[in-house]
Amino acid sequence: MTADLETFGFPPGYFIVRSVASNRLFDVSMDGIEDGTEVVLWPEKDTSIVETRRSPDANNQYLFYFQVFFIDTSGALCSRSSGHAIDIEGDRLVLRHRRPISLPFPNAYAHPLPKFSYAAETGEITVHFVSDPSHPPPSAVPSDAWRKKTYTLVSIPLRKPRTLIDDAHAFISSAITSPLSFFSGAPAPQATPEAVFNSDIDLGEEEVLEEERGDEAEVDDSPEWGRHVRVLGILDKFNEEKGIVEKARNRRRWQITPLRQTNARTV
Structure with a gap:
């Protein structure tokens, strides 16, 4: 048996x-x-x-x-x-x-x-x-x-650690895409999940909701x-x-x- x-x-x-x-x-x-x-x-x-x-x-x-x-x-x-x-x-x-x-x-x-x-x-x-x-x-x-x-x-x-060049590139890109928001006092656009993921906010990668991840977050x-x-x-x-x-x-x-x-x- x-x-x-x-x-x-x-x-x-x-x-x-x-x-x-x-x-x-x-x-x-x-x-x-x-x-x-x-x-x-x-x-x-x-x-x-x-x-x-x-x-x-x-x-x-x-x-x-x-x-x-x-x-x-x-x-x-x-x-x-x-x-x-x-x-x-x-x-x-x-x-x-x-x-x-x-x-x-x-x-x-x-x-x-x-x-x-x-x-x-x-x-x-x-x-x-x-x-x-x-x-x-x-x-x-x-x-x-x-x-x-x-x-x-x-x-x-x-992700590999961000460098000063990465941060400067992100800042310049934001200024180019929405230049008036830096000077007019208009409210800044809402951050996307990808932006939050790549920012300096202390959020662990495993804490990002799966459905909120884009291609950039999967690098x-x-x-x-x-x-x-x-x-x-x-x-x-x-x-x-x-x-x-x-x-x-x-x-x-x-x-x-x-x-x-x-x-x-x-x-």
């Missing part, structure tokens, strides 16, 4: 998770095994998908970043190196030890681990919760608003190696997707590549 195990769209065994938008892999940062160690996106360290040909470093034994994952027998997404599951903390993906139940359950410390599912036809990875992921205190008024959302993983683009030209992956809670996914550009759509797409035990047989 065999058990009926569910991998939720992921392949059985070990695999890597690649962002279509950034061409980077899921990676556990800083060789961490502690609770809260973040899962980030990092360039690929080993291009072989055959176990016997991969460097031990790429399987997270010696380097600072982990790039191999699997679905365990409970259905949790796990890091190969530590064996720890992936949990959601705020909107970040983090490592999580299995924890004992503490009352009142569930709470921020102890709660059911989320399940991740992969849809090959769309390339999307969805997160499924069995309790409110915000973990409100027992005194809070119960709300089912979280149940109405679709939780999707997205990669976050990173990913930073020389930094790493990128962030976040959980996006969408209230009306069908209608929300109508308003996003193709680059934003690609940030929700992932490629799952299983690792093989041996070379493929050739004829």
Whole structure:
């Protein structure tokens, strides 16, 4: 008799998770095994998908970043190196030890681990919760608003730092397009989401609503190696997707590549 195990769209065994938008892999940062160690996106360290040909470093034994994952027998997404599951903390993906139940359950410390599912036809990875992921205190008024959302993983683009030349160019461009507003006292035009995104306002890139992002907001030209992956809670996914550009759509797409035990047989 065999058990009926569910991998939720992921392949059985070990695999890597690649962002279509950034061409980077899921990676556990800083060789961490502690609770809260973040899962980030990092360039690929080993291009072989055959176990016997991969460097031990790429399987997270010696380097600072982990790039191999699997679905365990409970259905949790796990890091190969530590064996720890992936949990959601705020909107970040983090490592999580299995924890004992503490009352009142569930709470921020102890709660059911989320399940991740992969849809090959769309390339999307969805997160499924069995309790409110915000973990409100027992005194809070119960709300089912979280149940109405679709939780999707997205990669976050990173712009290179602005320079004085960039700021001067933006100022001159604004003066040319609306010269009278600087001298007549007329009210300035309302800022567009793209303008807010590129201004000096202290607004994180992951805080910009997906439907408000334009092509300019999707530029990913930073020389930094790493990128962030976040959980996006969408209230009306069908209608929300109508308003996003193709680059934003690609940030929700992932490629799952299983690792093989041996070379493929050739004829």
